[in-house]
Structure formats: C-alpha cells, structure tokens
Amino acid sequence: MRHAYLRTLQTPSVARVQEGAYGRSRPVPPENGAPQPMGAEEAAFIAARDSFYLASVGETGWPYVQHRGGPKGFLRILGPTQLAFPDYSGNRQLISAGNVASVGRVSLFLMDYPARERLKILGTCRIVPVAVAPAFDLLPDEPKQERVFVVDVLGFDWNCPKHIMPRYTAEEVEAVVRPLRERIAELEAKLAATGP
DSSP states (O other): OOHHHHHHHOOHHHHHHHHHHHSSOOOOOOOOSOOOOOOHHHHHHHHTOSEEEEEEEOTTSOEEEEEEEOSTTOSEEEETTEEEEEEEOOSSOOHHHHHHHHTOEEEEEEEETTTTEEEEEEEEEEEEOGGGSOOOOOOTTOOOEEEEEEEEEEEEEEOOOTTOOOOOOHHHHHHHHHHHHHHHHHHHHHHHHTOO
16 A cells, blocks of 8 residues: 555645646545555565665755665665665765754665566654664675664555666676576587587
C-alpha cells in the first residue's frame, strides 16, 4: 500500500497539474495516521541493494541528492518502519548530514536496473554516533563507519518499469560471461589437441 507516500506528495499543486494534463487528479486515500510498514518484498529488495540515492533538503529549501554505496546489505531494515545505513568517509562536505540535522526529511530512491524496478521511500531522519547506533555488525569489506543515519519510514511506493534502461554491474556481467569463457577455453583446448 502506498497511501502514506501518495498522501504526502500529492499536494494541491500536483493535483492541479494532473487535472490539466489528464482531465482529473489521482484520488488520494484518507489518512489513517499510521506510518506505512515495509513487508517481505521491500525487505528483500532493500537487502539486495549495493547503492541508492538519498535526497535531503536544507535550510535554503534547495534539494540535495547524493549517491550512497556499499556492500550489499549496507542499507539495513531495523523494523517495519525503520531503516539505517552507515555514513562512510567521503568528500568531507557533509551536506546530507547538515540537511538531516536541520530539516530531517529524506527521500531514498532504490534502483534495480537489470530487473527494471525501483522503490521510493519517504521518511524523517536523524544521525547517531557509531558508538550508540542500532546494533549491527560490519559487513565483509565494509569501510569504516563515521556515523549512522536512521530513517523512520513514513511511506514508500514502487514505480512502473517504463523508461528504466537496464544496466548491469561488473559482477552481473561476469556471471553471464563466465560460462561463455569456460566454453571457449574448452573448445580451444579440443582444437589444440587435434593438432595443426
């Protein structure tokens, strides 16, 4: 159910643009006051991600979007309405951290390019020191954590696959190419055994 997500983002201005483009606006379900819990489908999708995009807003009202990456599973589900992810050493600008400290509203955009799926998440965020962060073990090959972002999820929405261009990681390409390389090596060995 994406009711909380749509209720939050479908403002009167959005409804007017929808009406101008399509002759009517999308109906928004009534508010029930509860955050939208994530289920097994969302948990599996999130656990498989090695990156996502984080949007935040600062005191000036300008949005800021940052790519976040790490080993698969670095974005962790702490409960049905809570996520956490470590902040690794980077360019030392700390714009997202500053925006979270001042405004605290975030949007996460998670992509699975090969499957042409995307999950959008809205929430409020806070930063906690690593020493008092929610307990989770470091993943293999995970860099040193400087702080932890904890997101209280308000709602989420799955998008349609239209216009998502498939892209593949080096790991995904290698998995497809490996059997071909093995077959080529096998055929080359047979050819070499037959002589000139």
